[in-house]
Amino acid sequence: MTSTATPPPSPAGAPPASWAGREDEPPTWLRRLRGFGYVPPAAASARADVRTRLVPPYTRPSKQLWMTFGLPPEVWGTWQRIVSWVGPLLVAAVAGVLRFVHLGSPKAVIFDETYYAKDAWATIKQGYEASWPKDIDKSILANPAGVSLPTDPGYVVHPPVGKWVIGLGEWMFGFTPFGWRFMTAVLGTLSVLMLCRIGRRLFRSTFLGCLAGALLAVDGLHLVMSRTALLDLVLMFFVLAAFGALLIDRDRARARLADALPVDPEGRTGPDARIAETLRLGWRPYRILAGVCLGLAAGTKWNGFVVLAFFGILTVLWNAAARRTAGAGAPYAAMLRRDALPAFVSTVPVAIVTYVASWSGWIFSPDNGKGGYLRDWAAKHDQGSSLGFLPEWLRSLWHYETEVYNFHVGLTSGHTYESNPWSWLVLGRPVSYFYESPEPGADGCPATQAGKCAREVLALGTPLLWWAGCFALLYVLWRWFFRRDWRAGAIACALAAGLLPWFNYQERTIFYFYAVVFVPYLCLAVAMMIGALLGPAGSSERRRALGAIGAGVLVLLIAWNFIYFWPIYTGQTLPMDSWRGRMWLDTWV
Numbered sequence: 001m002t003s004t005a006t007p008p009p010s011p012a013g014a015p016p017a018s019w020a021g022r023e024d025e026p027p028t029w030l031r032r033l034r035g036f037g038y039v040p041p042a043a044a045s046a047r048a049d050v051r052t053r054l055v056p057p058y059t060r061p062s063k064q065l066w067m068t069f070g071l072p073p074e075v076w077g078t079w080q081r082i083v084s085w086v087g088p089l090l091v092a093a094v095a096g097v098l099r100f101v102h103l104g105s106p107k108a109v110i111f112d113e114t115y116y117a118k119d120a121w122a123t124i125k126q127g128y129e130a131s132w133p134k135d136i137d138k139s140i141l142a143n144p145a146g147v148s149l150p151t152d153p154g155y156v157v158h159p160p161v162g163k164w165v166i167g168l169g170e171w172m173f174g175f176t177p178f179g180w181r182f183m184t185a186v187l188g189t190l191s192v193l194m195l196c197r198i199g200r201r202l203f204r205s206t207f208l209g210c211l212a213g214a215l216l217a218v219d220g221l222h223l224v225m226s227r228t229a230l231l232d233l234v235l236m237f238f239v240l241a242a243f244g245a246l247l248i249d250r251d252r253a254r255a256r257l258a259d260a261l262p263v264d265p266e267g268r269t270g271p272d273a274r275i276a277e278t279l280r281l282g283w284r285p286y287r288i289l290a291g292v293c294l295g296l297a298a299g300t301k302w303n304g305f306v307v308l309a310f311f312g313i314l315t316v317l318w319n320a321a322a323r324r325t326a327g328a329g330a331p332y333a334a335m336l337r338r339d340a341l342p343a344f345v346s347t348v349p350v351a352i353v354t355y356v357a358s359w360s361g362w363i364f365s366p367d368n369g370k371g372g373y374l375r376d377w378a379a380k381h382d383q384g385s386s387l388g389f390l391p392e393w394l395r396s397l398w399h400y401e402t403e404v405y406n407f408h409v410g411l412t413s414g415h416t417y418e419s420n421p422w423s424w425l426v427l428g429r430p431v432s433y434f435y436e437s438p439e440p441g442a443d444g445c446p447a448t449q450a451g452k453c454a455r456e457v458l459a460l461g462t463p464l465l466w467w468a469g470c471f472a473l474l475y476v477l478w479r480w481f482f483r484r485d486w487r488a489g490a491i492a493c494a495l496a497a498g499l500l501p502w503f504n505y506q507e508r509t510i511f512y513f514y515a516v517v518f519v520p521y522l523c524l525a526v527a528m529m530i531g532a533l534l535g536p537a538g539s540s541e542r543r544r545a546l547g548a549i550g551a552g553v554l555v556l557l558i559a560w561n562f563i564y565f566w567p568i569y570t571g572q573t574l575p576m577d578s579w580r581g582r583m584w585l586d587t588w589v
Contacts, residue, residue: 295354
């Protein structure tokens with residue numbers, strides 16, 4: 001008689017009884033990894049046929065949900081597609097209201113708006129930046145129409161794309177705080193919409209996608225940067241757009257690979273080594289779009305090129321993983337033969353051409369000393385050079401870029417609000433963009449107030465979101481390393497692209513608000529962690545209920561935290577005690 005009793009547990013560190021005496025017994029290190037939750041690829045691959053693994057289906061709401069609303073079965077699919085857009089659009093609408101309400105307040109030139117608002121105005125008017133008088137800000141606020149555009153070129157240390165974007169808002173609404181903040185508010189709102197759709201595609205869940213977008217909508221740093229005319233929000237937008245384009249490209253390439261694989265009589269798609277190793281994946285326009293977006297990102301700030309390197313590695317690793325899933329015996333060799341060169345050509349040269357094209361206003365300005373800064377350098381100082389076969393504008397641009405690079409790496413002068421990247425995730429040192437102390441009876445300070453009030457715009461992430469994000473990052477790294485979850489790897493890669501390069505410049509003067517570039521991926525990490533709290537498919541009702549309570553409490557606390565800090569995100573006047581109550585850490589003052 002065959003016993004069905006469960007064998008006794010093995011001693012700690014020993015293989016299970018089912019492995020005893022087997023030649024394929026896993027080594028000790030692998031058994032230890034399994035103790036931390038590691039799932040080998042072979043075990044994961046047995047769960048579904050190859051098509052399902054290459055192109056996982058989206059999560060579908062239960063039939064009971066549609067029946068509750070009285071919808072007939074034949075329209076369920078249509079309504080699911082509608083909801084997949086209605087949800088993100090509603091989240092983006094809320095984000096837009098938060099970003100546009102009183103956008104022109106404070107009516108001041110706050111923090112580095114003193115550079116970019118004026119550079120944007122000059123760029124949109126004449127194609128290159130001008131040298132402005134130091135005391136011109138008050139005149140701009142008092143009577144922008146009466147301010148003349150300087151004729152002398154200005155020395156600037158960032159490429160022009162972000163200033164073209166900011167200048168577009170000034171062109172539409174004038175040389176005013178609302179005008180120079182308009183386009184960052186637009187891009188901030190659109191980035192919330194994009195993250196909803198990106199999260200939906202990444203997690204195959206409209207709910208989790210909308211949750212990630214909602215978290216971004218209520219992040220304080222993202223809100224403040226969306227309401228300020230600085231370059232970093234523009235950089236974040238183009239990087240996020242590139243990430244989304246690569247996700248779409250990944251899905252389309254894997255679907256094409258799945259379509260080419262053989263199907264058995266039962267309708268199951270099976271692996272095929274020859275197809276997996278030799279199939280060409282054809283025209284991939286979304287990867288070219290990603291190259292354009294990354295070129296625009298680099299044309300806003302140079303760290304866009306660093307992101308290009310990270311994302312380039314990510315997309316070719318995705319190709320290798322797809323070929324391995326399809327049955328390739330040597331997936332990395334197949335990727336190098338079939339995918340590496342097309343991936344490089346469709347991203348790197350495209351990004352470089354886009355970057356150079358973004359300088360067109362400077363390039364086509366006069367080279368007789370009346371154009372952009374150093375536009376005439378080659379004509380004056382580089383005649384007879386060994387590189388004389390290159391156009392003068394290109395040699396002048398290269399010299400200009402060299403000067404800018406030397407400036408950036410040598411920028412070590414102290415600043416009140418500088419911070420080390422080690423402190424960014426825990427909100428060690430936020431940046432105050434604007435602060436004033438109104439007297440009682442002025443600027444919203446109650447006349448009955450015993451002392452002065454406080455009015456501040458503080459670039460600070462929503463604390464509970466960021467601190468939860470630290471745990472979510474650990475969870476994502478665990479999922480990536482032990483469960484080989486590609487979604488976790490993608491999030492970790494994008495977050496690393498925005499954070500890790502700054503550790504190479506710890507002696508340089510850098511600021512916490514640079515972190516806005518990786519805020520969307522922090523929100524994706526928190527959404528992924530909340531999805532785990534809710535429980536996997538097939539969980540018991542008790543497990544689902546407990547998970548929903550925990551996840552709901554966390555989301556509500558984050559939302560409350562955002563509302564609590566809203567006054568210091570938007571420059572509202574507070575009694576001094578209320579302002580001090582929001583300074584949770586001494587380093588925030």
